[in-house]
Amino acid sequence: MQSKISIKDLDFFYGKEQALFNISLEIPEHEVVAFIGPSGCGKSTFLRTLNRMNDTIPIASVSGQVIIDGKDIYAPGTDVVALRRKVGMVFQKSNPFPKSIFENVAYGIRINGIHSDREDMNRRVEKALRDAALWDEVKDRLTTSAFGLSGGQQQRLCIARALAVQPDVILMDEPASALDPIATQKIEELVVELKKDYTIVIVTHNMQQAARVSDRTAFFMLGKLIEYNPTQKMFTNPDEKLTEDYITGRFG
Amino acid sequence: MTEAATVHSKRRITNLVMTSLTAICAVFATTVLLIILGFIAYQGISSISWEFLTDTPKPVGEGGGIGNAIVGSAMMTLLAAIIGLPVGIAAGVYLAEFGKNWYGNTIRFIADTLIGVPSIIIGIFIYTVVVMPMGRQSGLAGGLALAIIMIPIVARTTEEMINLVPNSMREGALALGAPQWRVSWNIVLPAAMSGIATGAMLAIARITGETAPLLFTALNSRFYNFYYDQPMSSLTVQIYNFATGPFEVEHAMAWAATLLLVGFILFINIIVRYLTRKKH
Amino acid sequence: MAQSSTLGDKVYRTILFVAASSILLIVAAIFYMMVQSSMPTLQRFGIGFLWAREWNPSQELFGALPFIYGTVVSSLLALLIAVPISLGIAVFLVEQAPKKIARPIAFMIELLAAIPSVVYGLWGIFVLAPFIREYLGPVLQDNLGFLPIFQGRLTGIGMLTGGIILAIMITPIVTAVVRDVLEAVPNTQREAALALGATKWETTMIVLGNAASGIAGAVVLGLGRAVGETMAVTMVIGNSPQISASLFEPAYTIASVLAANFADATDEIYLSALIEMALVLFLVTVVINGLAKLLIMSVAGRANASKHT
Ligand SMILES: Nc1ncnc2c1ncn2[C@@H]1O[C@H](COP(=O)(O)OP(=O)(O)OP(=O)(O)O)[C@@H](O)[C@H]1O
Ligand SMILES: [Mg+2]
Numbered sequence: 001m002q003s004k005i006s007i008k009d010l011d012f013f014y015g016k017e018q019a020l021f022n023i024s025l026e027i028p029e030h031e032v033v034a035f036i037g038p039s040g041c042g043k044s045t046f047l048r049t050l051n052r053m054n055d056t057i058p059i060a061s062v063s064g065q066v067i068i069d070g071k072d073i074y075a076p077g078t079d080v081v082a083l084r085r086k087v088g089m090v091f092q093k094s095n096p097f098p099k100s101i102f103e104n105v106a107y108g109i110r111i112n113g114i115h116s117d118r119e120d121m122n123r124r125v126e127k128a129l130r131d132a133a134l135w136d137e138v139k140d141r142l143t144t145s146a147f148g149l150s151g152g153q154q155q156r157l158c159i160a161r162a163l164a165v166q167p168d169v170i171l172m173d174e175p176a177s178a179l180d181p182i183a184t185q186k187i188e189e190l191v192v193e194l195k196k197d198y199t200i201v202i203v204t205h206n207m208q209q210a211a212r213v214s215d216r217t218a219f220f221m222l223g224k225l226i227e228y229n230p231t232q233k234m235f236t237n238p239d240e241k242l243t244e245d246y247i248t249g250r251f252g
Numbered sequence: 253m254t255e256a257a258t259v260h261s262k263r264r265i266t267n268l269v270m271t272s273l274t275a276i277c278a279v280f281a282t283t284v285l286l287i288i289l290g291f292i293a294y295q296g297i298s299s300i301s302w303e304f305l306t307d308t309p310k311p312v313g314e315g316g317g318i319g320n321a322i323v324g325s326a327m328m329t330l331l332a333a334i335i336g337l338p339v340g341i342a343a344g345v346y347l348a349e350f351g352k353n354w355y356g357n358t359i360r361f362i363a364d365t366l367i368g369v370p371s372i373i374i375g376i377f378i379y380t381v382v383v384m385p386m387g388r389q390s391g392l393a394g395g396l397a398l399a400i401i402m403i404p405i406v407a408r409t410t411e412e413m414i415n416l417v418p419n420s421m422r423e424g425a426l427a428l429g430a431p432q433w434r435v436s437w438n439i440v441l442p443a444a445m446s447g448i449a450t451g452a453m454l455a456i457a458r459i460t461g462e463t464a465p466l467l468f469t470a471l472n473s474r475f476y477n478f479y480y481d482q483p484m485s486s487l488t489v490q491i492y493n494f495a496t497g498p499f500e501v502e503h504a505m506a507w508a509a510t511l512l513l514v515g516f517i518l519f520i521n522i523i524v525r526y527l528t529r530k531k532h
Numbered sequence: 533m534a535q536s537s538t539l540g541d542k543v544y545r546t547i548l549f550v551a552a553s554s555i556l557l558i559v560a561a562i563f564y565m566m567v568q569s570s571m572p573t574l575q576r577f578g579i580g581f582l583w584a585r586e587w588n589p590s591q592e593l594f595g596a597l598p599f600i601y602g603t604v605v606s607s608l609l610a611l612l613i614a615v616p617i618s619l620g621i622a623v624f625l626v627e628q629a630p631k632k633i634a635r636p637i638a639f640m641i642e643l644l645a646a647i648p649s650v651v652y653g654l655w656g657i658f659v660l661a662p663f664i665r666e667y668l669g670p671v672l673q674d675n676l677g678f679l680p681i682f683q684g685r686l687t688g689i690g691m692l693t694g695g696i697i698l699a700i701m702i703t704p705i706v707t708a709v710v711r712d713v714l715e716a717v718p719n720t721q722r723e724a725a726l727a728l729g730a731t732k733w734e735t736t737m738i739v740l741g742n743a744a745s746g747i748a749g750a751v752v753l754g755l756g757r758a759v760g761e762t763m764a765v766t767m768v769i770g771n772s773p774q775i776s777a778s779l780f781e782p783a784y785t786i787a788s789v790l791a792a793n794f795a796d797a798t799d800e801i802y803l804s805a806l807i808e809m810a811l812v813l814f815l816v817t818v819v820i821n822g823l824a825k826l827l828i829m830s831v832a833g834r835a836n837a838s839k840h841t
Contacts, residue, residue, distance in 0.1 A: 088727060089727035097742075277616075356552075362556050376566070379794070496767060
């Protein structure tokens, strides 16, 4: 197994409050890793350390290492803009820009200067929308506002937008939590599909979802990593009593 | 790859340039403030004396002061406050307590409209309804003009402050069987009072600096005048007359009067800032 | 509610109702008095009053065009200067500066708004006008003197000085509104851009795009302020009813002709002409402020919109 991301001894603080305690974890390439755990245990915080999204919080501080493709992303001189292009992110609530469907996908391509010409741009937007399983639903209304899409479509648009800049890794923070079962199923299928080309880390509150889509699962509690194992093992024969209690719903 | 790299470095430069520019804008604006205040302090301080603060304007070369203008400003501001504060606060209470309907929305819209009306128009209005019937300019006319400016401002801040009072407080008292007016008067209003008071202070600071509505309502006077039915001097109109006149001595007096006026207004603003900040 | 309608409640409510209604009455009275007082000119010159170019009260020539021109040009000039600066300040305060720096700077810019108009006028006469006459004007004429707007005699008093003073005066309000609308843009928009590898500035552009109509509202509100601003402009714009291409030439605005001449206007028709211009100014500011309010409300919600009008 080759690690795409390896996290070593990561501590995280919001001001004086420690939110993550000494986390070490390896995320293999082309796999889906799910983070589960009770609310407030630090899943989102941890996910956001992987593309340094927490930099935007003034009181946040981090120690330890997050190594992606052999480079510590917290090393001084790291180009955060380039990092975030490589490590894409999809948020809990879909957050399309107030632009057309096309422009939403084109945005990342344009600012990063990925396309060669107009035609190339069209091609890339189409590919991203196809990869996000949205093309057929929107191909006739690309120039209309993204806000006209349903919640599930908006979320897939956000996935397409993230795919369009050709990341290696996609971080997803409860991407389906605001969606109905059918839209959720579409996202789940998409995640499994995308794993061929990307490394995916997904936060979820839904045990079944973790079991369905992920290869490995990490269970967090109160800022600590309790157990990290292949999903199959995790859900059938966990090492830790706490994990078993959580998975079987003995506490919330 | 190299192309991507140039795109990237171009973006970095744009980012750096634009983020620096915004910082420069902020520095520029604060510098302008400091320059303005600096000039006022520098030019004004030398002419301030006891005589200046207490005397009336004299013919050029004989000294003189702005004592009557200070008194005039104080008297007209006082009159405006006596009328404007109760009416404004009452209107604000109405908007907050009974104003969630079409009439309240209309009043709210009209109040905002009145706040946006240039103050010179208020002056013209008072001229037609007070000065022309009375046959002369007066402190009364000036004070009324200032009161009209004050009312909508006070009303809107009062409404805002009352809306901040938690509903639980109101419901608690109503549940005890208190009539609505008692709840509003004895519970809600006192709870919002400090906010209303700071709003009132700001409104007073604001009208003290008004010139346009006084120009042809209160006019000006060379003498101490303690009667509201006579033309009355004010700091602002005095500053205007001094500044636009030809004499350097008077220019110096304009700066000194400005120092006094701006000092007062900034003092109130800073106090209010201090008071409202502590609560955060 | 009906069951608690005691006598006390009725009295209380009536008193408050009267107070609130007084605002309505005042505005109605202002409007009525102005319409009534401007009847003589309205009847004599009709709507043509607005675009007649000649203004000479002693010959009973009353044309509002020079004042309308002066008001429009000085206000646009003010917007041209103040809007980019205000946007810059607001972006700096909301998107860039740490709170510790943003707070005092924001406060200082608010203080700019607290300084009375007549004080800006004084400062304009004795600091800004000489500065334009000695430094800014010559530099502009040396480099851009081929443009008609920069030709003519440099006195320091004129349209440009008026525009700059107005710009300083409206910057705080435009900044404050833009700040509010930027703050109202959900953080998810910033995160979305950042997560795609956008730079700080590119993220800011997304935020500005989100706030577009609110920013438009801020600009319109600034325009409303500039149009109605009186004393400072009266003191530095030169008060001459002419229409000149040069920004260095004196001009006149509606508000300043009212401030400068109203007290001297003795005969009825002169007074009526001035009041008709006041009526125009009144209607224009009402429309502008209403529009600004609608635009700001669409972004920042009710509470913020009313805060600034
Ligand atoms: N910006 C912040 N500032 C301060 N504390 C924060 C911030 N964001 C999160 N926290 C705290 O850090 C802890 C972890 O929060 P986090 O959002 O990572 O949890 P989570 O596991 O994602 O929860 P959920 O399942 O509810 O999304 C919580 O105690 C939370 O209160
Ligand atoms: Mg979370």
